[in-house]
Amino acid sequence: MNTVWVKVYLISIFMFPFMVNAGGDLTAQQPIVKIIQLGDKNNTLRFYPDHLQFETGKLYKLVINNPSKQKHYFSAEDMARSVFTRKVQVVSSENKTLAEVKGTINEIEIYPGATAEWWFVPVKTLKASHLHCSIKGHTEAGMTGKISIK
Numbered sequence: 001m002n003t004v005w006v007k008v009y010l011i012s013i014f015m016f017p018f019m020v021n022a023g024g025d026l027t028a029q030q031p032i033v034k035i036i037q038l039g040d041k042n043n044t045l046r047f048y049p050d051h052l053q054f055e056t057g058k059l060y061k062l063v064i065n066n067p068s069k070q071k072h073y074f075s076a077e078d079m080a081r082s083v084f085t086r087k088v089q090v091v092s093s094e095n096k097t098l099a100e101v102k103g104t105i106n107e108i109e110i111y112p113g114a115t116a117e118w119w120f121v122p123v124k125t126l127k128a129s130h131l132h133c134s135i136k137g138h139t140e141a142g143m144t145g146k147i148s149i150k
C-alpha cells in the first residue's frame with residue numbers, strides 16, 4: 001500500500017464511527033443553560049438580554065424569569081416552529097419543580113416573580129425571530145427581542 005492509501009484507510013477508520021453515531025437521542029444531552037429576564041423590578045418593559053442565540057442539535061434549558069410586578073409573555077412563533085420541545089418546567093422560588101408540560105409550545109406567560117424552564121433542541125436555523133411580549137402595549141413600549149439559531 002502506498003502512503004496515500006494508508007492515510008485514506010486510517011482516516012476512514014477514525015471517521016466512520018462518528019459518522020454512524022451522529023444521531024441518537026438529542027434530548028438526552030446535558031443542557032446548555034441560558035437565562036432571560038422578562039422586565040425588571042422597576043417594571044421596565046424590556047427583555048434582558050434582548051438577543052438569544054442557539055445552535056441546532058444541542059439541548060437547551062432556557063430559564064425564563066419574571067422579576068417584575070406584572071405578567072409578561074415570551075412569544076416567538078418562528079422560534080417555536082424551529083425547535084423540538086422536550087418539556088417546560090414550572091419551578092418554585094426554592095427551585096423546586098412544580099409542574100412539567102410536554103408537547104409543542106408556542107408561547108409562555110410568566111406571572112410576577114415566577115420562573116419557567118423551556119427545554120428544547122433547535123432543529124432548524126433561524127436568522128432573526130421576532131421575540132415579543134404580547135400583552136397590550138408592551139411590544140410598542142419596547143418589549144421586543146431577537147432569537148437566532150445557527
Ligand SMILES: [Cu+2]
Pocket residue numbers: 045071072073133134135138143
Ligand atoms: Cu410584557
